[in-house]
Amino acid sequence: MILGIDLGTSMVKAALFSAEGDCLSVASRRSSPRALGGGRIEQDFEEIVTAVGAVVAEACAGHPAPQAIGITGQSDGLWLLDEEARGVRPAVSWLDDRGNPYLQGWIDSGAFAGVFRRNANAIFPGSHAPLMAALRDGDPDALARAHTASYLKDGILQRLTGARVTDASDASLPFLDIRRRDYDDEILALLGLEEYRRLLSPVMPAPGQAFALNAAGAALTGLPEGIPVHAGPFDLPACAMGAGVRAVGDGLIVIGTTLACEVLTDRIDTTADPVGMTLCMPQDGLWLRAMPATVGTATLDWILEMIGATHAEVDGLLAQSRAGANGANALPFFSATGERAPFVDVRARGQLSGLSTATTRADLVMAVCESVAYAARHCIEAAGLSGRVSVCGGGSNSATWSQMVADVLQRPLHVARRPEVGARGAAIAAMDVAGIAYDPAVWTQSEAVIEPRRETAAAYASGFDRYLDTVASARALWNRAPARPQRNAHAPRPQQPVRATS
Structure with missing residues (x-):
């Protein structure tokens, strides 16, 4: 038995797998x-800690204790512990947009591009x-009190084992030298954040x-x-591992809350346009070139709410329209944080x-789904796809939407083995580290x-x-x-407001 824990943005899950990769049980709690x-x-960290205890106990009930536990989950955000x-x-x-003006300042000053030229990662x-x-500027006392600027999965690891560490995939953006797998002091200096170097966990x-x-x-x-x-x-590389992305040039499209498109590579390109992520894989010399767009099922959620429809109606609505949505078109950039792949623009809007x-x-739903499919092609091609492409995520549960993505790509689309592709990848990573033998081809065989x-x-x-x-x-x-606005030269000048004094 191997246990995978996936700490999503809105859901905490635990999945128990057999030695052959069969998912025996899944438990979940909303965060x-x-x-x-x-x-x-x-988000409340303690709420997630409690949810982890509950889902692990439920998933493992009635089964022998697992031989190993792997944890993955949402990346980024700022978890001060x-x-x-x-x-x-x-x-x-990570959905919070209070960092927008700071990112825009770094873009304007050149620091944003300077960071990319060092580690091939675009800050978002x-x-x-940010x-x-x-x-x-807004809560300096919290930074002063903190011992660690953590990632969620690392905070959970520390609560379970006492270990204060992070992995190179999470640390890749924004501060890591991804060749040496250690922090780059020059990046911290470029961003004016040298004083917070003490908050960064050691990289495994x-x-x-x-x-x-532990107890x-x-x-x-x-x-x-x-x-x-x-x-x-974290979840992007874990999903790639769970979907069987093993050959350089192979890619994965994750149609989740956000749209994550990623391709396995053996080279780092710091000369390209400063966009996307270059994430360390567990093995030295391999990276994921990732284009994690902010579009995804959240965009579909928005249009469904606008028209008063449910997810259960999606395939039926799509069947009532046709390719091209009868002339309706969409841009799917409805996130308040703008877009981060395959271009960076905090002002992007849908x-x-x-x-x-x-x-x-039906045409509105079709147009929005088509726009996400176009964004997937835009991102996966920008990431350098040259081999097999797989798909996973909640959006892939719609057979009609998955077919649309295959049609837009004009490539065969391999459906990753379900359920819980991210937890499966976490379990695989845990087996690799713990020295547990398994068959990668069996664990990651495509469903269709x-x-x-x-x-x-x-x-x-x-349409593309x-x-x-x-x-x-x-x-x-x-x-x-x-x-x-043009002002009439003869009009009286507006009075200046009186400033309050303390």
């Missing part, structure tokens, strides 16, 4: 990111650096380390002490166009292969070209300086 207004989103791995304040979610608003900068050497479940971890989970526990890689009184609810349809090829080739043209036009509008 609750809290929207505080003004783009601020935070004390020496006992307890939160010194609510965690700032929800990552450690959030540290935001708290330095490749391929990682396992730590024994506190045993009390939380109900499992016996001593079980080896491994945290890392749009619907081509609408008329003949446009139906979706062949692209020739009859939609022309429509989607034309239109999508790229619309993105280019929209970017020019997003970033155009607003015109100043």
